[in-house]
Amino acid sequence: MTGKMKLFENYSLKELNTFHIDVKAKRFIIVENVNELKELFNSSELSAVKFLTLGGGSNILFTKDIDDTIIHLSFNQLSELKSDDNFVYLKAEAGLIWDDLVKYSVEKNLGGIENLAMIPGTVGAAPIQNIGAYGQELKDTLVEVEFYDLIENKIRCLSNEQCQFGYRDSVFKNELKNKFIITSVTFRLSKNPVPVLNYGNVSNELSKSGIKNPTVKDVSNIIRKIRTEKLPDPDLIGNAGSFFKNPFVEEQILQQIRKKFPDVPSFNQENKIKIPAAWLIEKSGLKGFRKGNVGTYPNQPLVIVNYGNATGTEILEFAMFIQKTVLEKFNIQLEPEVNII
Numbered sequence: 001m002t003g004k005m006k007l008f009e010n011y012s013l014k015e016l017n018t019f020h021i022d023v024k025a026k027r028f029i030i031v032e033n034v035n036e037l038k039e040l041f042n043s044s045e046l047s048a049v050k051f052l053t054l055g056g057g058s059n060i061l062f063t064k065d066i067d068d069t070i071i072h073l074s075f076n077q078l079s080e081l082k083s084d085d086n087f088v089y090l091k092a093e094a095g096l097i098w099d100d101l102v103k104y105s106v107e108k109n110l111g112g113i114e115n116l117a118m119i120p121g122t123v124g125a126a127p128i129q130n131i132g133a134y135g136q137e138l139k140d141t142l143v144e145v146e147f148y149d150l151i152e153n154k155i156r157c158l159s160n161e162q163c164q165f166g167y168r169d170s171v172f173k174n175e176l177k178n179k180f181i182i183t184s185v186t187f188r189l190s191k192n193p194v195p196v197l198n199y200g201n202v203s204n205e206l207s208k209s210g211i212k213n214p215t216v217k218d219v220s221n222i223i224r225k226i227r228t229e230k231l232p233d234p235d236l237i238g239n240a241g242s243f244f245k246n247p248f249v250e251e252q253i254l255q256q257i258r259k260k261f262p263d264v265p266s267f268n269q270e271n272k273i274k275i276p277a278a279w280l281i282e283k284s285g286l287k288g289f290r291k292g293n294v295g296t297y298p299n300q301p302l303v304i305v306n307y308g309n310a311t312g313t314e315i316l317e318f319a320m321f322i323q324k325t326v327l328e329k330f331n332i333q334l335e336p337e338v339n340i341i
Contacts, residue, residue, distance in 0.1 A: 005029055005030065005031055005032070005036050005039075005040060006029065006030040007027065007028070007029050008027070008028040008029075008030075009026065009027055009028075010024050010025075010026065011024060011025045011027075011028035011070070012024055013025055013028075013054070013057070013062060013066070013070070016054055016056070016057045016072070017054075017057030017058075017060055017061075017062055017240075018056070018057055018058045018120055018234035018238060018239060018240050018241075019057075019060075019061055019062070019234075019238045019239065019240055019306050019310075019312070019315060020234075020238040020306060021061070021062045021063075021238075021306070021310075021311065021312045021315075022309075023062040023064060023065050023066060023312065024065045024066070025065070025066040025068075025069070025070040026065075026066060026067050026068070026069070027068075027069040027070065028069075028070045028072065029069060029070065029071050029072065030072050030074050031071060031072065031073050031074065031075070032074050032075055033075050034075070034148070034155065034183050037071075037073070037148055037181065037183065038148070038153075038155075040071070041148070041150065041153060042153065050067075050068040050069070051068050051069040051070070051071050052066065052068050052069070052070050052071070052341070053070075053071045053072075053073065053124075053181050054070050054071070054072050055072070055073065055094070055095065055121055055122035055124050055125045056097065056120060056121045056122050056125070058119075058120035058121035058125070058234070058240060058241065059121060059125065059129065059240055059241070059337070059338055059339055060240065060338065060339045060340075060341060061240065061312050061315055061316060061338050061339070061340045061341065062312045062341050063311075063312035063313050063316055063340065063341060064312065064313075064341075066341070071181070073093075073094045073095045073122075073124060073181070073183075074095050075093045075094065075095050075183075076093050076094075076095040076096040076097070076100075076122075076123075077092075077093045077096070078090060078091070078092050078093070078096055078100075078101065078104060079091050081186065083191070085191070086190065086191055086192060087188045087189065087190060087191060088108070088110055088188075088189050088191060089143065089186060089187070089188055089189075090104075090105070090110075090186065090187045090189060091184055091185070091186045091187075092123040092184060092185055092186075092187065093123065093124075093183065093184045094122060094123055094124025094181075094182050094183050094184060094185075095122055095123075095124065096122060096123045097121075097122060097123075098116070098119055098120070098121050098122060098123055098125075098126055098131075099117065099118055099119065099120070101113070101123060101187075102114065102116055102117045102118075102119075102220065103117075105189050105216075106216050106217050106220045107217075109191075109193070109215065109216050109217070110189035110190060110191065110193070110216065111189060111190040111191075111192075111193020111194065111195070111216050112136070112140060112141035112187070112188070112189045112190055112193065113136065113138075113141055113187070113189065114136075114193075114195075114216045114217075114219050114220040114223070115133055115134040115135055115136040115196055115199075115202075115219065115220075115223055116131060116132070116133055116134075116136055116138070117220045117223045117224050117227070118223065118224055118227045118228075118231075119131055119133060119241070120234060120241060123184075123185050124181075124182040124183070124184075124185070125182075126138050126185065127142060127145050127163060127165075127170055127172060127182060127185060128170055128172045128173060128182070129168045129169065129170065129173065129337070130163075130165045130166065130167070130168060130169060130170050132167075132168070133223075134196070134199045134202055134223055134226075135196040135197075135198060135199035135202075136196055137165070138165070139160060139163070139165035141187045141188055141189055142160050142163070142165075142185060142186070142187060142188075143159070143160060143186040143187060143188045144157050144158065144159055144160070144185070144186040145157065145158045145163055145182060145184075145185050145186075146182070146183050146184045146185070146186075147180040147181060147182045147183055148180065148181045148183055149179065149180060150178075150179050150180060150181065151179050155183065158171070167245070167246075167248075167269065167274075168245050168337055193216050195214050195216070195218075195219045196219075197214070197219070201226065202219065202222055202223065202226070205222045205225065205226060206218065206219075206222055209222070229299070230299050230300050231297070231299070231300055231303060232297050232299075232303060232305055237297075237305050237306070237307065238305060238306030238310075239297065239303050239304060239305045239306065240304075240338045241303060241337075242277075242302045242303060242337050243302060243303065243304045243319060243322075243336060243337060243338050244277040244281075244302060244319075244322075244323075244334040244335065244336055244337055245277065245334070245335045245336070245337045246274050246275065246276050246277050247274070247275060247277060247280075247332050247333070247334060247335065248269075248272040248273060248274050249273050249274075249275055249332060250273070251273060253330075253331065253332065254266055254273055254275070256331075257275075257330060261283060264279065265279055275332070276302075277302050277326075277334055278300060278301050278302035280326050280329075280330055280332060280334070281296060281301040281302060281322060281326060281334075282301045283329070283330075284322075284325045284326050284329050284330070285325075286301055286322055286325060287301040288301070289301075290307065291318055291321070292308075292310070292314065293306060293307050293308035293309060293310035293314060294306060294307065294310045294314050294315050294318040295307060295318075296322070304318060304319060304322075316340060319336065322334065
């Protein structure tokens with residue numbers, strides 16, 4: 001291997017996944033720029049080897065040691081491409097911590113991603129599942145994704161439309177699965193932001209704070225307050241945030257649930273009916289439930305936490321137990337949002 005790329009063998013991934021599962025990678029390579037990435041895949045060294053790209057490990061559950069090669073992208077530059085009267089275009093490299101991008105945009109009073117504050121992980125991972133929270137989604141501001149095409153061995157770009165974004169979904173999970181490595185993302189952020197306040201208790205918290213005309217910073221600070229009170233800090237308690245997607249259901253299923261639970265929350269999205277997975281888990285009696293070293297977080301049952309030295313297998317078994325319980329009670333199959341390896 002040439003250049004600055006760093007290669008390690010039998011490398012512990014405990015600090016590179018937010019569940020803090022202590023597994024080892026047979027080979028671990030740190031790549032510091034796009035040219036090194038090209039060089040890596042143009043060498044015979046990696047061409048016949050399976051690999052996994054790992055950023056902050058915030059949406060992954062390791063259940064075993066990794067025999068494949070782990071590629072960790074460390075390049076993390078942020079640059080302003082252009083601006084006009086209404087928008088600023090920012091290009092963020094894949095290794096940049098997502099929340100650092102949010103903090104930068106908020107300090108510049110640029111709107112569009114302030115509600116996505118404190119979502120763990122890197123910029124490169126964000127488009128894959130179209131991250132979203134509190135009424136905003138990545139697709140709302142994303143202009144372009146640059147990625148290394150593993151089939152054609154070259155850098156390519158996809159527009160927002162070509163990314164085929166859906167709820168926690170994109171072309172990277174489907175047609176391009178295992179065929180890409182995202183290298184950078186370009187965003188269009190507003191100089192004249194219009195706050196999104198109609199989700200969760202954001203507007204209530206702003207009112208309690210006496211804020212009538214909230215700035216981008218006000219909204220972001222409220223989101224941070226809500227998340228801090230509701231969600232565990234992965235540095236203190238191992239977790240990967242929301243473990244399950246919010247399920248979409250047919251009207252018939254919703255009406256069946258309403259007979260027993262008239263107050264069931266539901267939302268119309270993309271012409272479908274969505275029920276919060278957290279509500280289903282709580283009504284299944286599993287809020288704050290614990291088995292050994294694994295449990296649901298008392299303040300947010302959608303989050304599975306590692307209370308001690310749980311293995312990935314223990315966490316997976318606990319997740320399957322939740323799925324089984326919710327299915328039996330509501331006839332709804334919860335789908336993991338977390339990638340299980």
